[in-house]
Amino acid sequence: MTPDPRQATREAVAVVRQGRIPIAEIFYSLQGEGGRSGAATVFVRVAGCNLSCSFCDTDFRVRREMSIEEIVQEVQGYSCGWVCLTGGEPTLYELAPLCQHLHEVGIKIQVETNGMVPRPVWDLDHITVSPKETEGGTLHPWYYENATEFKYVIDTPDDVERALANPTAGHPNQAALYIQPNALNPEAVLICIEAVKRYPNRLRLSLQTHKYLNIP
Numbered sequence: 001m002t003p004d005p006r007q008a009t010r011e012a013v014a015v016v017r018q019g020r021i022p023i024a025e026i027f028y029s030l031q032g033e034g035g036r037s038g039a040a041t042v043f044v045r046v047a048g049c050n051l052s053c054s055f056c057d058t059d060f061r062v063r064r065e066m067s068i069e070e071i072v073q074e075v076q077g078y079s080c081g082w083v084c085l086t087g088g089e090p091t092l093y094e095l096a097p098l099c100q101h102l103h104e105v106g107i108k109i110q111v112e113t114n115g116m117v118p119r120p121v122w123d124l125d126h127i128t129v130s131p132k133e134t135e136g137g138t139l140h141p142w143y144y145e146n147a148t149e150f151k152y153v154i155d156t157p158d159d160v161e162r163a164l165a166n167p168t169a170g171h172p173n174q175a176a177l178y179i180q181p182n183a184l185n186p187e188a189v190l191i192c193i194e195a196v197k198r199y200p201n202r203l204r205l206s207l208q209t210h211k212y213l214n215i216p
Contacts, residue, residue, distance in 0.1 A: 008062065026043065033207070043083075044085050091117040115137070
């Protein structure tokens with residue numbers, strides 16, 4: 001976890017005010033979680049977050065201050081058709097112009113978000129929502145109708161019930177419903193396995209496969 005999430009976010013907001021995009025890192029790897037697991041992806045990690053989750057293992061401090069053109073140019077250098085906007089929390093900032101430029105050069109866009117801030121004009125191709133109610137987050141209703149998939153971090157059976165309480169996810173023709181064990185809690189794996197077996201028509205298991213394979 002980043003040493004001071006609030007400070008990281010203040011620094012990120014200061015970069016935005018200067019007309020730049022605060023970036024923690026850009027790297028090329030495989031998507032390790034959810035429905036796109038195993039797919040080659042360029043990750044654009046945006047700095048800053050509106051939550052401070054107890055299980056967060058991501059350093060989202062500002063490392064680079066970039067323009068839209070610089071980001072798109074770097075992404076194109078990997079010759080990959082997918083970008084994942086992740087964080088931190090990418091929806092904190094207005095990234096519609098970045099999304100537009102990425103689409104103009106033929107790149108599809110996935111976003112990973114806690115679902116607190118709706119972004120209807122971003123024209124996203126894949127929306128992954130990981131609600132964080134237990135960490136102080138509030139899921140915006142817009143995502144019930146627009147998410148591609150929901151991914152809940154699981155520590156206890158109560159977390160499974162929270163995922164199942166999602167009124168739209170996990171039903172036919174609606175967003176997929178994934179449960180993902182907290183990597184810091186070995187018991188969570190068994191909880192998730194048993195839950196998927198109990199609700200085979202609603203739940204799917206998501207693992208952080210990049211960690212099991214030891215890839216960035």
